[in-house]
Amino acid sequence: MYTVFRRSGLINSVKQSQYISNRNAGYIVLVPEIGEDTHAADGVLKPDGLPAFNDITIENCLGAIGQQAGLVEKTVKNFENDIQENKVNVSNLRGIFEELDKVAGPLDTTWGIAKALYLGNSTLIPTKSYMNIHERARIARASKYNSKVLYDALSQQEGNVQGVEARLLQRFLLEGKLNGLTHTEDKRETLRDILVQLGKERASFKNKVNMAVHTFGHTIKDYNLVRDFPVTLLEAISKDSTSLTEGPWKITLQPQIVEGFLKYYPDRMQRWNVWQANVRKASGQQERSLENSTHLQGIRALRKRQANLLGYPNYAAMSMQTKMIKSVDNLKQVFANLVKFAGPAQSTEIEQLQNFAIESGFQNKLDVYDVAYWQRKHLIANHQLNEEHLRQYFPLPNVFTGLFKLSENLFNIRIVERQNVEVWQPAVKYYDVFDNSAGGGVSPIAGFYIDCYSKENKFGKNNGWMVSIRNRNPSAELTPLCALIFNFTEPLQGTPYLLNFDDLNMVFKTFGSALQHLLTKAPYTDLAGLSNIEWDASQVAGNVMCNFLDNPTILKELSKHYTSNEALSDDVLQKIHLLKTSLAGYNLCQELYMADLDIELHQSDAFWLDVVKKLWPVYQCMPLDKKDAHPCSLTEIFSGDWGAAQFSHLYSKVIAADISSEFADKSPAEMTTTGQRFKETFLALGGSVPTAEVFRRFRGRDPSVEALLKSLNILNKTQTTGDL
Template sequence: MSLSRCSTRIFQNRNNLLKLSKRHGYIVLVPEIGEDSLEKNPLIQRDGLPEFNNITIENCMAAIGKQTLEFESDIKKIELELSNLENPDSFKNVIDPIEKLGSSLDMTWGLSKTLYLGNSTLMPTKSYLAIHERARRARAVKFNSPIIYDVILKALESRKDLNDEQTRVAKKFVLEGKLNGINLNEDKKAHLKENLNKLMAERNKFRIKNEIATRQFAHRIHDPQVVSGLPIDLLKSIASNANRLQTGPWTLSLHPHVYVPFMEYCPDREIRWNVWQAMVSRGSGYGDRELETGSNIEEIRFLRRDQAAILGYKTFGDISMETKMAGSVENVLNMLETLRAYAKPAQDAELESMYAFALESGFEGSRMELWDVPYWRRKQRMASFDFSEKSFQKYFPLPTVLNGLFELCERLFNITIKQRTGVSAWHKDVRFYDIFESHSSAPVAGFYLDPYARNEEKIQMPNSGWMVGIQNHSRIADTKPLAALIFNFEPPTAETPTLLQFKDVSLLFHKFGHALQHLLSRTDYSEVSGLSNIEWDAVEVCGHVLAHWLQNESTYKLISSHYKSEDKLPTRMFESLISVHRHTAGLELSRELYLSALDMELHTTKTFWLDLVKKLWPVYRSFPLSKVDSHPCSFTQIFTEEWAAAYYSHIWSRVIAADIYSAFHEVRDNEEQILEVGKRFRHTFLALGGGCHPSEVFRQFRGRDPSPKALLSSLGLRKKVIVT
């Protein structure tokens, strides 16, 4: 887990953990331990895979209750031993024992999350959140011990007998402690605790107001002409009567699974405007003053500035940079400006082209507005590139895509992926796969695959998929990687297999690349294994790298086969996919650059939020700023989630991934060299995990620092566009 994501949450519990007795505060969970003995709990059996068929909420709670209490108690024992040692060894006496102590707890936590995402009837939200919070608090104890902190800090300062991976582990402990205020005096600790409690309260207010504003909006449609071209899935979501999809009435909401496709398919410009303005004015106070969030924005910003000052940082953005590959706010802003120089002119040209197309197609507006873009972009794609999801979908049956994906990874990374039957799982559709190294007779890792949507059991989100790291690789604890991949693809029918839309194929590749970094990690310590301790702006890199292979025509020979004719995807359709990928790339990139710049300015300056919007909007966007557009007031990613001063990470990881993939692209005509690049990627990004700083990993792989040129090239933006 990224340090910045957990540091503030950890600190809120620190003083209680230090001042209260060992058991105080945990009484809620003690009764839930129940009568199951440790040996009978299938979650924590160490001889093979978990017996998912026998897992219940009760024994999940029993396991987590027992393991967390034991972990906290054992940390106290380590502290006591350290106090009696004159020259304790930071790894022999501290980190190695903690590695072994935490492995069972981590696995229980991972299994609980897997059940929550894979079958919410077995693991309801309330139960999972209780387990998650209890496990998180227990694991935080190791980072909040002054004795442990001092021992590791001394070892880090002396650098005696520490290899590179051990140095990264030690730095993780020290930085966690620093961000949690462990080295502050008592007055400052109290101040920081008060600050973080207030910050949590303000973030909750912001979240609740946005949830209410989102739920309150409803637009009723009675005219069948308006919905005549809407996809059937969308009709099912908005129809008042499931048996009258075509006759209505239909009710629109602002939930993403409704808003996004409706804006793409609705032909009525006035209705599009009404839905758009409702979306961007949430939290503005134009309607219900009780739901305005502008005041919450300023209070959150003030508290984050105060937090930074307490911890000795200039701005909250500087705190964020402690755990990012970018390293500094200046580096982030330089990257944004470099990309903007290409994206903004391209955006202008794309809008001119779209407007001309719309005029030819009957559009009567004087200019293209934000609420027009989704609809006319889709229409232009269909007309210009002969692009239809349904026609492409027929070429991507799930079994063929999976086999092709596995074959690609086996070839590139010299591994073998084999399905194992008879493995206990949380649903009959779940499959299990072992991963073998070329030289190994026993599997080195394994993963579950749960591909199909189950409306009554699984969390439903648009284009959703999850990779859960159930168990990390650790030589110290003698554990091998275990993961779960969970999706919501349409299940097969008696007549047809599961046919994936292209966005589904892309999601599958991305999540599998994410999983490979977890599964093929070869670190000694779980603390830095796989995705653990990877700087947050680099976490998605391996997922993006694998998804980049969908820009290679040879990949489609592996993953495509028409479900009736078994024909491969034709070249013209592949070229159409590339054109769609690049269509309005400047427009989309400019939007992400704007939000990234806004986020960073909000967390590095004191300027009023609306003044920042007015300053930055014309720099990045090619639309007039509407008076009703108060989008920061519903920017939940940075105010209620964990993306504060980190929203740029979405773009940064794409820049790094595109540069990595370009190493494969440069030798695309030489199979031997492709395999050599794959081997290098396997031994750097996939093997080193969080045991090496991603900047150094990149240099090991590429022999230089990253460049944005590859991303711009993949988006078709390498040439600066001059708009006349």
């Protein structure tokens, strides 16, 4: 798993960070634990601008947030009064935006510090305290977008400004529209009621999934059945995590545990048992009191009412207002272009895997719960690609050294560890970032922390977070600062942690987003870094960095056996790409199905099961199980922030592959030149320019799906012809 935590985003689940929920002024009660008049902010930062982690307490975080949030809201209120009394020149947008930025800077910093502490070690900032901080900061941060007086005044300036001010004005106007500021108070009250109901339905949906996950348990007592499981999976299922080989081991329906179980467990009947429990959870096929079908339909109906009230035909159309793709029709064309090639490739891949399984003694027709298991066996038997064996060549310290070196060469920067910096736990490190192309790199332009051994529960899979502690904010004289937080298991002394290939991709992806945060040059905090970037382009920089792992030369630089220091052999380096391409058509069809299902559920009025039955054969070459009710547990879509936005994961990959193709087959010098162009466009501009325009500046044309299909080797697996 990989997650970016940031404070940007538009309302109503159209575009939001993971912790940002629906926001509308007028119905939220502020938490009483947070004081507005304390001076606790004085203890949060040191004179050098870095957090005073040795001295930070829950109390001064709460106090600082109260003080800073109050100042932000007071500034908005002052602007409202001055506008109504004609004391402010509204045409001076720069002055207004800079003043709002100036007061937002300290609030953002304290919020980011609390977030880093919470994710790094939640005993430092417990969940209840963090959620109080988060909610208070979120409300204050949204106040400028909920001000009708400010909205009405700024809307008069549309067409009178250019450049970054025009871009920021567009954000104000769109946020205001989605907050209902273009409507009467009666309609805004109706919108608030809808969002309150929607919040309750989403919470019920999530709670029932969580309960369904925890009601299932399958116990394993024979070590021979789990001997091939990776260490992270064994840690998650072992009764005693200090003795992984003793057992017993309990399988739950946590997504990462199910994924690992289906990939490694040799007993087909038990794979089916876990799989069917997973796809039927929170549905009428299981415990009736935990069924989510009713809530799913309720969420769909409320989202449609919300969209209709705001002037859109359906929720999917409303979602497109904050997406690079712009319209459902454009998105559907992308789906069609991809499935035209991925569909036939999927059929070829499954046929070949079926043949391998039969040759290996398997006597059944492959089903969904067999695919991951037999794919792993095929990679080992035919290509000698054992993922657990490959881990030995990717010790964590060497991977970071190689990643930093690659980034320095590509983007003409220096990454330098600074000693004696206050951190939240001893293993955390801090790095300054210098830009060699900006005045010789004398002073750092940004900084970041790395916490490799967060205490967060990983449930069988490692996670990575890029936490924005503060954004670039020239008005508040703040430089970018972030934390990269991973929950790897702290190794025994003298032995480095070893990364599998999923870990490697996750680290590169997390660092790619960090580079976009750190190297931004946008002049306003709400446009800098990842702020204001369309949701379906927000993972582009991370995926571009991931794609460098397709380059055998770069991969060889990263690899070093943790005991012998030998690099991976050239033979293995040429084969390792198969970990990405061996079932690429099948995997892409799964992504396409989920993306299209999400869109159809948010623009169609048909019952959810009818939508599933309609779309399944379009993308899946295996039959739909009669009792499969997977939409009833799609928490990302129905209780999270990915409603009508699930496609964003895939579309970011499309854009990133097209960008990465510009680096392919180039000499080191040519790659550096291309890297500089990427730095000055995607990394520097942030949300100050629409991503479609940024892409055109970099590639000289609009995006194509061809690069993604080529990178996945899908075009070589099918004889399908036609234009992309």
